[in-house]
Structure formats: structure tokens, C-alpha cells
Amino acid sequence: MDALLFAWRNLWHNRRRTLITLAAVSLTLMLTQAMHNLAIGSYQQMIYSGVRSGSGHLTVYHTQYRQDRSESLSFARQPVEQMVHDTIPALQSAPRIYLSALAQSSYDSRAVALTGIDMATESTFNPYLKKLPADEYLRTDERRDALVGEKLCRELKLRPGQKLVVTLQNAEGEMVSELLRIRGVLHTGVNEVDSGLIMINLTMAQKLLGRPGHIHELALLVEQDDTINDTVATLTEQLRDQPQLEVVPWQVAMPNLADAIRLDYASQNVILVIMMVIVTIGIVNTLLMSVMERIHEFGIMLAVGAGRGRLVQLVACEASLLGILSAIIGTCCGSLLTWYLVIVGIDLRDFMSEDMEFGGVVFDPIMRAAWDPLWMTQTALYIILLCLIAALYPAWKATRLTVVDAIRHH
Template sequence: MDLLSLAWKNLWRNRRRTLITLSALGLSLFLLQTFHNLSFGVYAQMVDSGVRAGSGHIALYRGDYAQSRDEQLSFAEAGLSAALAREPGVRAALPRVYLPGLAQSSRESRGILLMGIDPAAEAEVNPFWKNLPEEERIADPEGREALVGSRLLKELKLDIGNKFVVTVQHRDGELTSELLRVRGVLRTGLKEIDGSMVMVGRQRAAAMAGIPGEIHELAVILERAGDQSPLLPKLAALAEKYPQVRAVPWEVAMPNLSDAIRLDYAGQKFIFAVILLIVTIGVVNTLLMTVMERIREFGVLLAIGATPGRLRLMIWHEALLLGLLAMVLGTLLGAAATWYLVEQGLDLRTLLPAGLEFGGVVFDPVLRAAWDLPWMARMGLYVVGLCLLASIYPAIKAARIPPAEAMRHR
């Protein structure tokens, strides 16, 4: 307790320098916590938007379909989606068929991806449907009504209600064509999807390919993203009775999004490391200056019987108090900023009215943070640890001062 009290008094002997160092430490911790929590929330937004429109939190495929996208790798649905949807923690199971093909109007033709869906299930969770008026939504899974990407619609020079022909390859190798009618327009904000996507009912798409009752993908949407790890083996066990069908997490099913997030987070960690390095240099400078200003004082203490170890402990206590104060200050500021970003968000709609695209996903331009309390606590302890680490050299220097030489120092 005596050492703590003495360290506290020594810390404020040069009030200005201590306040500057404390501000630098606290603001650095505030920036680390705030930007991490913002990124943490934005990544969650990206994943949520991506899995709902894409392959789900967990996806079931036959063989290596996730990598090869070989339309021959279909499998019988046979009530599997209903069985998965009944599992606790599963919000929806979306069976889908994907077929490359050709769309032709009376004036133009374009390569497309024909996607067969369950309209009722998709309407509940797919973000691409949220801006679709009710009258533009397809309802019959066996009907010939289609949703067409906005760019593709323009390129084919079609309007809602017009007819067009889609040609795909039948399972027996022959080409098969169907006359479809434009029911609605997909406006996703993604050029690739808006320029190539045609959605029809799953049964219609499967019939065109000669694979009735079969699907290429079963996208499982969970109630909570955090349930992915415990549910993955459970859903994989349910799929074991289907030959070669396996369950994979969204990171495997959607590698573009996963790689984009990992790359962004790697860049973020580099910036954090630079900030912490600068902070460490600042703390070393502050404590070293404190030692240099008190050389005569240390000499007197050593002359009257203080041990070098006690001097080292005194410097370390000063660093500990500095780190603890910075942790409290930075965490309070970080918590306040995170609370604001959770409740209000960072609104970029005036700059990006069409939404943000990242890793092949369009998400809300109102960026919201999310609480990552373990990480905030870890960063606070890292700052305390850095202060103690930065105090090692000044403490050793103080303990090695020769008493006679120190007492002559001016």
C-alpha cells in the first residue's frame, strides 16, 4: 500500500506530462474499442444479409458442389428441408435449384443463371424480396412466372408482363426451352445478380432440367448466428442418410464474403498494432523522463538503505496505476461511443443511397456497432500490460544508478 501511495504521488508530480500520456493511452484504447465494435457489428450485418440472400448460415450440398457448381450434383430433397426446419434454432430451410442457361426475348439474348426457389419460404427471409411489391412476387412453385434482374430486363428490352424464352440443358444432355412471363423485377444493387438472375418456382426449374424433386442447395437460416457451431454437426447427422450430401458452414459456401471479411480484419489488426506500438513508445518516454528527473532522489534513497528491487517496484507501480487509469478512461469513452453506434448507427445514406456492397453482399448503409465485451476487456488489460512492459527499461535504469554519482547529479 505504501508503494502504491508513493507511486500515485510521483505520478502527479509532473501533472501535465501525466495527463498528456494518460490522454494518449485512453484515446488509443477508445479508438481500438470503438472501431472494433463497429467492425464487429458491420461484419454481423454483412453475414446476416449474405446468408439470407445466399447460401444460409449452414448449407447442404452433394459432393463438392460448393466449389465446382456442377449442375449434375443435385440430390433428392425428399422432405429434408421440412425436417431441418423443425430443428430448434433453425428459422428456415430454403431448397434451391441453380441452372446456367440462355434467356431470349424477341430482340436480344443473354446468358443467365436460372434459380428455382420455394417462393413462400424465400419471402420470409430473403432481403431481395423486401422491396418487391406484392403484385410482383411469384407464388406458384410450378408456374411459368419469373422474377428478372433489373439490368437483365433492360438488356432483353422487356417489361413486366412480357414473355421470354429460357433454355437450359436437360439431364439427358438435350437442350430444353420454356416460355416464361416476367412477373417482377429484382433490384439487388449487385451488378452480377441484376444482370443475370432469373428466379422461378423450384418445381418448374427442376422439371426443365429433368431432375424432378431434386435440388442443388439447401440453405439453412438460423435464428441466431452464434448457434452455427453447435447446430452444424446436428444438421450434418440428419443429412447422413442422403448419399454424398454434406453440411458446410457459410464460410465454405460463400468464400468471397468470408475472404473479404478476413482481409479487412487483417488490415484492421495491422492498424491496431501500429497504434499500440506508438502508445508503448509514449509510455516508455514518459517513465524514462520520470526516472531521469529523479536521479538525485533515487541516489538519496539508495544511500539511506533502499534496495534496487524496491526502486524497480516503485516504477512498476507507477506504470500499473497509469495503465489502470488509461483502461478506465478508454473503456468509458469506448462504451459511450459503442452505445451511440448501437442505438443510432453511422448513417451513410446521404453518401451511398443505393447501399453498400462488400464481398458480393449489399447491406444497409446505416452501420451499427455490436458489443464485444470480452474483446473490450482484453484490450483494456493489454494496455495495462503494455504499460508494465514499457516500464521494464526505466525501472532497470533507476535500479542501476550508483548512489554516489546520483547524489552529485544536478
């Protein structure tokens, strides 16, 4: 206790330098925690949008479909979907068919991705449909309805109500054509989607595929992200008698999004390391200057019988107090800033388009943070440890003092 009181007094011997170091360390911790929480919140937004417009939290495919993307690699929808809902009733499923086609109008033609969807299911969660008025939804009783990307409509000089022809090769290798009528226009914010996507009813897509009742993908949504791996294992076990099918998580089904998140997170870690190095230099400077200013004092302590271990203890106590204060202040400020970012967020609509794209996924331009209390606690403890590590060199300098030279020092 005496060592802590003595260290506390010495820490404030030069009040200005201590306050500057304390502010720098606390500010670094605050920004680190807030940046991490904002990144986690942004990643959650991306994943939320990505799994709903893409392949779900987990997906059932033909085992070769992800590699070949061949129209012939389809499977019967009904038995697989029934098995999924019997096994885990809470899962939400979205059957889809993907076809490569040529879209033609009286003006021009374009290569497109023709996607067959169940409108009743997709309309409840797919962000591509969030701006689409309800009266432009695909009708179940009209198989020729189509939703066409905004840019594709402009390029083909088409408007809602007009017709276009799609031509493709079905699963049996035969060329088929169909006349579609534009029911609505999609504006997703993703250039590749707006310029090359056509959504049609699942039954029409199955007809064009030449395999009624078949699908290419069964996208599944879970209620909690942390159950994905367990769900994959459970469904894989249920499909053991169907080796031609596989269940994969979204990280495998959508590698572009997963890689984009990993790359962004890695770049943030590099910034964090740089910030911590700068902070460490500041802590070392504060403690070293504190030691150098008290060489005479340390010499007297050595002369009256204090051991060199006592000097190391004093320096370590100063570093610990500096670290604990910085951790408390930084975490409190980081929590306040995170709370603001969770509630209000950062609105980027004034700096860019209304929709933001990252990793091929559109997400809300208002970036909001998400709480990660475990990581915040770990970084606070790391700051304390960092202060103790930074104290090693000043403590070593203190142990190198000789009594005579220290007493003569002014």
C-alpha cells in the same frame, strides 16, 4: 500502500506530461474498442444478409456440387427437408435450384443464372426481395412468372408484363426452352446479380431441370449463430446413410464472404498493432522522463538504505497506476462511443449508393456496432500490461544509478 501513494504523487509531479500520456492511451483504447465493435457489428450485418441471400447458415448439397456445379448433381427435396425438420424443428429451410441459361428477348440475348425458389419461404428473409412490392411476387398458381434483374431488363429492353425465352441444357443433357413472363424487377445493388439473375418458381425450375421434386441446395437458417457447428454435426450424423449428401457451414458454402471478412479483420489488427506501438513509445517516454527528472531523489533514497528493488517497485507502481487510469477512462469512453454506434450508427448513404456491397453481399449502408464485452475487457487488461512492459526500460535505468552520481545530478 506507501509505494502506491508515493508513485501517485510522482506521477503528477509533471501534471501536463502525465495528462497528455493519459489522454493518448485512453483515446487509443477508446478508438480500438469502438472500431472493433463497429467491425463486429458490420460483419454480423454482412453475415445476416449473406446467409439469407446466399446459402444459409448451413447448407445441404450433393457432395460434388460445390466443386462441379453440374445441373445433374441434384437430390430429392422432400425426404431431406423432412429429416431436417424432424431433427431440429426450429431450422428454417429454403430449397433452391440453380441453372445456367440463355435469356432471349426480341432485342438481344444474355447468359443468366436461373434460380428456382419457393416464394413463400424466400419472401420472409431474402434481402434480394426486400424492395419488391408484394403484388410483384411470384405466384404459386402461375409457373411462368419470373423476377428479372434490373440491369438485365434494361439490356434486353424488357418491362414487367413482357415475355422472354430461356434456353438451357437439363440434367439429362437435353436442350429445353421455356417462355417466361416478367412479374417483377429485382434491384439488389450487386452488379452481377442485377445483370444476370432470373428467379422463377421452384416447380418450373424442376421442370426445366428434368427432375421433378429435386433441388440443388437446401439452405438452412439457425436461430443462434453459435449453434452452427453443433447443428452441422447433428445433421451430418443423420445423413450418414446418404453419403452422396453433405452439410457445410456458410464459411465453406460462401468462401468469398468469409475470406473478405477475415482479410478486413486482419487489416484492422495491423492498424491496432501500429496504434499500440505508438502508445508504447509515449508511455516509455513518460516513465523515462519521470525517472530522469528524479535521479537526485533516487540517489538520496539509495544513500539512506533503500534497495534498488525499491526503485523498480516505484516505477512499476507508476506504470500500473497510469495503465489502470487509462483502462478505466478509455473503457468508459469506448463504451459510450459503442453505445452511440449501436443505437445511431454511421450513415454512409451520403457518400455512396443506397446499397453497399462487400464480399459479394449487399448490406445496410447504416453501419452499426455490436457489443463485445469480453474483447473490451481483454484490451483494457492489455493496456495495463502494456504499461508494465513499457516500464521495464525506465526501471532498468533506475537500477543502473550509482549513489554518488545520482546525488551529484542536478
